[in-house]
Amino acid sequence: MSRRGLLDAIVVGAGAAGGAMALALARAGLDVAIIEAKPPRSWQPEGEMDLRVVALAPDARALLAGLGVWPSIARRVGPYRHMRVWDAVAPGELHFDAAERGEAALGWIVENMLIQHALFEALAANGVGPGRIDVHCPARIAELDNGEDAVRVELEDGTRLTARLLVAADGADSAVRQRLGIEVDGREYGQRGVVAHVATARPHQGTAWQRFLPGGPLAFLPLGDGRCSVVWSLPDAEAARVLALDDAAFRAELGAALDFRLGEVTAATPRAAFPLRLRLAERYLHGRCVLAGDAAHVVHPLAGQGMNLGLRDVTCLRGVLAAARARGSDIGARHVLRRYERERRSEATLAARAFDLIERGFAPPFVPLAAVRGAALAAAGAIAPIRHLLADVAAGRPPGRLAGR
Ligand SMILES: Cc1cc2nc3c(=O)[nH]c(=O)nc-3n(C[C@H](O)[C@H](O)[C@H](O)COP(=O)(O)OP(=O)(O)OC[C@H]3O[C@@H](n4cnc5c(N)ncnc54)[C@H](O)[C@@H]3O)c2cc1C
Structure with missing residues (x-):
């Protein structure tokens, strides 16, 4: 620490x-x-898998690998090499194939709890240096004092901490x-995501399957087991109705829903x-505090x-702070954190609004939109560059890479 007691x-x-x-900030020497x-x-x-899983994109996997936690996570992941997306009430199908892109996988299905567990083990081991955790x-x-020169925090047990900046990822x-008084914009979808793990008569073929139904999308994501x-x-x-079905009725409806x-x-x-x-924070920055993860979007x-x-x-905040440090700037200064806010807020807002538009296409009064969606799927599926563009966006790669394809 450069100043006594200052994190x-x-x-x-x-x-x-x-x-x-x-972990990333400590690894960068903070x-x-x-x-x-x-x-x-x-x-x-050996325990049953957590019902909450996520599809991790290649850039997310690369970040976790760089932080040294991927080997722990890889103990129980389901890589998927294909993705198939189609519509229940319109023609057209999108097929993404990792081989076409020269990659081992399009993504990995991982339990949320395993990701948190692996990260927490690494945090507790504090072995990532050169920074301290x-x-x-x-x-x-x-208490939180978002001061001009530093952020001061008092924990409920009386511990006091002072730092150049604070990241809210709560x-x-x-x-x-x-x-901080940061407002959020957004809406309740009036929907719930029903989750379960299921066995199927035919193997999942390392494929993520997604069918757009009038009520909302249904995804079957391949697990490692x-x-x-x-x-x-x-x-x-x-x-609520689907949650109340008995096991046999649930399985029957689910099989039919995936056609x-x-x-x-x-x-x-x-x-x-x-x-x-849908929730989007109106700003990601307030004084020396920034928002990240679901706290922001x-x-x-x-x-x-x-x-x-x-x-x-x-990845973005780590890069912005490392660059500021290399220049000898105060890493909690507004102009530094503003770069993070600009970059991340625009990407998350674009993504959220795009998913929102697609979701609106499922709402019952807009069912005819399914036809447009079907046509778009058919067109996108038939035109390789558009397919590649969609796969790049999903994988977190800059779409510009497509230009030379
Ligand atoms: C049905 C469903 C399916 C999804 N599928 C995917 C997917 O396929 N791919 C994908 O990328 N995402 C997916 N998501 C989203 C993903 O699960 C979330 O975006 C992600 O888990 C959010 O992580 P986070 O760390 O930002 O927040 P959280 O996981 O909510 O973590 C916040 C942490 O802060 C702690 N905390 C809370 N309050 C305080 C406090 N006052 N003080 C200290 N600590 C506090 C909590 O205990 C928790 O540990 C899905 C979400 C849902 C609902």
Whole structure:
């Protein structure tokens, strides 16, 4: 620490975004404290898989590999080499193939809990150097002073921390964001994502399957153990009905909803459901505090991008702070953090609005839009550069790379 007692950064929240942020900043040589409200849930390799999974894009995997946590995560991942997207009420199908792009996989299906567990183990080991990481868990902020020269925090147990900047990665209902008075824009989708793990009569073929249905998209994501993780976005009342079905009826409806592409659904775990919302913070920066992950943006899961966007926040802030440090600038200065805000807010807003537009196409009064969507799918599927562009966007690569293809 350059000044006695002064940290470089305080990170609030040790979910995927906060955990990766603290590790990435420490790895870049910063002294960091991380504050997490809940002790981590334990993850057992022989335990049943967490119902919440994410499709990690290649850039997210590269970040986690660079942080040294991928080997722990790779113990239980499902890589997918193909993705098939089609519509229930319109023609057309999109097919993405990793081989066409010279890559091993388009993405990896991973349990949220495993990502958090691997990050937390690395944080607790504090072995990522050269920066230092102090973990405060379970702990919460009692007082926050977002001062001109530094951020000062007092935890509920009386611990005091001072840093050049603070990163709020405390999730969709971010208490720090509320404390800073940052408003959010967005809406409730009136939908829930029903999730379960299922076995199917036919193998998933390392393919992520997504069918657009009038009520919302249904995804079958390939797990490493041969089963699929289902994410079925449904209007609230429909979700309640589907959650109440007995096992046999649920499996029958699910198989039909995927048009039996994988045959009958032969077994299913208990189900859970998550409310789906759009939330975009009006700003990501306030004084020396920035927002990251779901604290800054919550998007519809139809494109599987929420956590990927949060991990891109990490890559961006790490780069911005490293550049500022190399120039000898104050890393918590407004002009430095403003670069992060500009870059990340524009990408997340574009992504969120695009997913929102697609989602609106499913709302019952707009069912005819499915025809447009079907035509767009057919056209995009037939034109290789457009297909590549969509795959690049999903993978977090700059679409400009397509120019030479
Ligand atoms: C059904 C569904 C499917 C999804 N599928 C995908 C997908 O395929 N791909 C994808 O990329 N994303 C997906 N997402 C989104 C993804 O799950 C989230 O974007 C991601 O988990 C958010 O991570 P986070 O670290 O920002 O927030 P969180 O995971 O919410 O972590 C926040 C952390 O902060 C802590 N915290 C909260 N309050 C405080 C406090 N006051 N003080 C200290 N700590 C605090 C919490 O305990 C928690 O550990 C999906 C979401 C849903 C609902």
